[in-house]
Amino acid sequence: MYLSSLNNEKVKAWEKLLQKKYRDKENLFIVEDDHLVNEALKTNCVKEIITIIDQEYDVPTYIVTKEIMRKISSQVTIPNIIAICYKKEFHNLEGNIIILDDIQDPGNLGTILRSAVAFNFPNIILSNNSVDIYNPKVIRASEGMIFHLNILRCDIKEFLNNLNEDYVKVTTSVKNGTNIKDIKAKKYAIVLGNEGAGVKDEISALCPKKVYINMQNNCESLNVGVAGSILMYEVYNE
Amino acid sequence: MYLSSLNNEKVKAWEKLLQKKYRDKENLFIVEDDHLVNEALKTNCVKEIITIIDQEYDVPTYIVTKEIMRKISSQVTIPNIIAICYKKEFHNLEGNIIILDDIQDPGNLGTILRSAVAFNFPNIILSNNSVDIYNPKVIRASEGMIFHLNILRCDIKEFLNNLNEDYVKVTTSVKNGTNIKDIKAKKYAIVLGNEGAGVKDEISALCPKKVYINMQNNCESLNVGVAGSILMYEVYNE
Known part of the structure; x- marks a missing residue:
């Protein structure tokens, strides 16, 4: 799906994840850049992908403008890709x-x-x-x-x-x-x-x-x- | 010595030490906050002290305004004290x-x-x-x-x-x-x-x-x- 409006509700929701209180509320967090997004994809915790490159993934993918990416990224140099990830639930203790x-x-x-x-x-x-x-x-x-x-x-x-x-x-x-x-x-x-x-x-x-x-x-x-x-x-x- | 003008030559020279090229040129660097300045004083590398508190040290001491301190400090929260330190000369290798x-x-x-x-x-x-x-x-x-x-x-x-x-x-x-x-x-x-x-x-x-x-x-x-x-x-x- 293509998104170009900074006022889109999705964009506003993603931007909020830069703040801890919204990460806590939604149980979601953001992961930026290819290397880290690939690590996230391996562990099946990705809810959706946001990218400025025209490419689809096995999860819902949003192709956005650089302006949108700048708004939702935490970095000065904007990434090509961001994954919105689910926090994993804590499971029983095993090991150290x-x-x-x-x-x-x-x-x-x-x-x-x-x-x-x-x-x-x-x-x-x-x-x-x-x-x-x-x-x-x-x-x-x-x-x-x-x-x-x-x-x-x-x-x-x-x-x-x-x-x-x-x-x-x-x-x-x-x-x-x-x-x-x-x-x-x-x-x-x-x-x-x-x-x-x-x-x-x-x-x-x-x-x-x-x-x-x-x-x-x-x-x-x-x-x-x-x-x-x-x-x-x-x-x-x- | 008391300094209050942001245009003082001393202040300008100190401010330049935030940049590597001037640290290299002058063979000087800055050290901020009490704990680190005390460490510097122990090793006799301090050229001069700049402070916003009315106190004298065993090296030339400049008591300055908060505005001056803000200009020469690298920190968002300004320190009470800065030491201008000499870089030590490299000496013969001993040990690892x-x-x-x-x-x-x-x-x-x-x-x-x-x-x-x-x-x-x-x-x-x-x-x-x-x-x-x-x-x-x-x-x-x-x-x-x-x-x-x-x-x-x-x-x-x-x-x-x-x-x-x-x-x-x-x-x-x-x-x-x-x-x-x-x-x-x-x-x-x-x-x-x-x-x-x-x-x-x-x-x-x-x-x-x-x-x-x-x-x-x-x-x-x-x-x-x-x-x-x-x-x-x-x-x-x-």
Whole structure:
């Protein structure tokens, strides 16, 4: 179907998906550019495709003007294609878990998602004050790995309290704790903190296992995406 | 000294430091906010301080209006303080080296600098097409770790060709190579590539040792800041 009017109701609805509140309300999000749209298509989560190129897909396809694309895209350089995707429903926990306590930077979150797939942590639990995982910048930084993850946004304190006892609840501590290399467990739930404030005390208190990453004293801390990735890497390669 | 005119020559000179070409010409760069300025002061690289708060430092201090601060800051929310810093001269190589082949994202570069200090890679060599290491976003993402590093921007092909044979030249390869865990050497020169294109073939050809990071097959690659950090982490903890 061809669309050329900026006032079309479809166009207005797509544009709203740039805002978290409408993504939440509609349970939809946008994915931009060929590479990411292809990743989305592989996982059958695409509701419709919007493109400026005259080409049809196996899902409802809208061929639009560059002006429309500019309006609905989050990017300065407009993409050739956008997919409107359904959020996947959270399913039962299987395997390791990453829990994020108020992570703020979209780039850091995207990086963590990418590493989570690389090191087999298929479950991502975000606190209610974390950046929206369906933010276009997060999707981009995840390099499409977001489609392979089981995602839940919730009260993480409650989540930790109700978590099955098979899981060893781990968080980082600069001052004391065990070298991550020396921990052995069957199932891990690793909590990572906010970029500035770290893990909140009340959340840290729910994690019996404190770990550290061995490094030089003159560096206070690592980037949270790096720290989280090294912890997952060690678990995967233990 | 108090300054209130936006037309003051000093103000104009400071503002120019937002551009790479003037940072290169003057051999100066700017550092914003208390935490980073304190890190800079510790390493004696501060030429002068500019602040909106009436306070003197051990270096020439300029107390300015918020309008001036807005003009010379790179940030949307203006800082209370900016330090104008001298770039450090590159000194002889001692210890491990990270070589960056056209890295583009300031956040990724800052993250790598932070991990380089954490895992004792004190030398950073950047290709001429890399993002400027003195870009304010890089400084911020480095969390001040930039002041602890020995930095050179140059033709990295030439650098690799002239590098002392004590160094084992390492780069990543997705297809083949050795697990980074299985490499033992005295001195490492690790080459990391561009976010999209990876390490250029002509640069990769100069690195006899190809390594990989063990991970799941469904993830094509890691963020370059994460990959570089894991390699350094493994070398530091081998």
